[in-house]
Amino acid sequence: MKPVLNTYNICFLGRTGNGKSSLINSLFGTSLSTDPYVPCTKILSATTKLSDEIEGYDSITAYDTPGIGEFSSIVPYQRYYEYAVSNSHCIVLVTTLDRNDASAQRLLLSLKDFVNEDYSPKFVIALNHIDSRVAIENKEIVVWNETANEPTEYRQNQIDQRIAMLDQKFTGKFLPFETIPVCAIRGYGLDRLKTSIINK
Numbered sequence: 001m002k003p004v005l006n007t008y009n010i011c012f013l014g015r016t017g018n019g020k021s022s023l024i025n026s027l028f029g030t031s032l033s034t035d036p037y038v039p040c041t042k043i044l045s046a047t048t049k050l051s052d053e054i055e056g057y058d059s060i061t062a063y064d065t066p067g068i069g070e071f072s073s074i075v076p077y078q079r080y081y082e083y084a085v086s087n088s089h090c091i092v093l094v095t096t097l098d099r100n101d102a103s104a105q106r107l108l109l110s111l112k113d114f115v116n117e118d119y120s121p122k123f124v125i126a127l128n129h130i131d132s133r134v135a136i137e138n139k140e141i142v143v144w145n146e147t148a149n150e151p152t153e154y155r156q157n158q159i160d161q162r163i164a165m166l167d168q169k170f171t172g173k174f175l176p177f178e179t180i181p182v183c184a185i186r187g188y189g190l191d192r193l194k195t196s197i198i199n200k
């Protein structure tokens with residue numbers, strides 16, 4: 001008998017360094033390579049974990065993709081993106097507070113025809129790196145409440161503004177979505193992100 005896994009597939013896309021591999025590691029306990037300085041993921045990887053978290057599925061598969069922005073065109077990795085998107089029940093765009101969204105918008109536009117209608121896939125934007133530091137006139141602003149492990153009020157205002165900006169930029173361009181603020185390395189927002197990813 002040939003065993004079959006009925007697996008729920010999740011594809012992570014986004015600019016290099018935005019934290020796709022880190023988020024997968026935090027969400028699913030994997031050990032994918034990450035790097036603070038140089039583009040890290042160079043091939044498509046699929047990690048499958050047995051799970052009864054999603055009704056009707058035996059496992060969860062996370063597709064980690066190479067980041068966009070490393071080359072002036074996305075052609076070198078395009079086939080990976082097309083394959084992962086066409087096999088996914090949920091597509092996660094990982095972004096940051098940085099306002100540079102043009103490359104992600106172009107990528108999603110190029111992948112629209114590869115969405116698998118049979119899966120009625122979800123689309124989620126993970127707003128990562130929300131603990132990134134900021135200095136104004138050489139004075140560092142406190143953006144993270146270490147005790148509560150959550151953004152400070154100052155940072156929460158920026159997050160709210162960024163979410164409104166993402167609504168403007170991505171609504172009607174790919175699939176309906178919700179944006180979840182997260183911090184991969186501090187474990188913030190991960191339960192909410194997971195719920196959004198797996199709730200059909």
Ligand SMILES: Nc1nc2c(ncn2[C@@H]2O[C@H](COP(=O)(O)OP(=O)(O)OP(=O)(O)O)[C@@H](O)[C@H]2O)c(=O)[nH]1
Pocket residue numbers: 014015016017018019020021022023033034035036037038039040041042065066067068128129130131132182183184185186
């Ligand atoms: N401060 C902070 N650092 C983060 C966060 N998420 C990821 N990082 C760091 O950012 C760097 C890049 O993260 P990766 O997970 O390698 O990013 P990636 O999107 O997979 O990058 P590519 O594989 O090049 O596409 C690593 O050094 C991570 O430790 C976060 O929320 N906050």
Ligand SMILES: [Mg+2]
Pocket residue numbers: 020021022033034040041064065066067
């Ligand atoms: Mg990576």
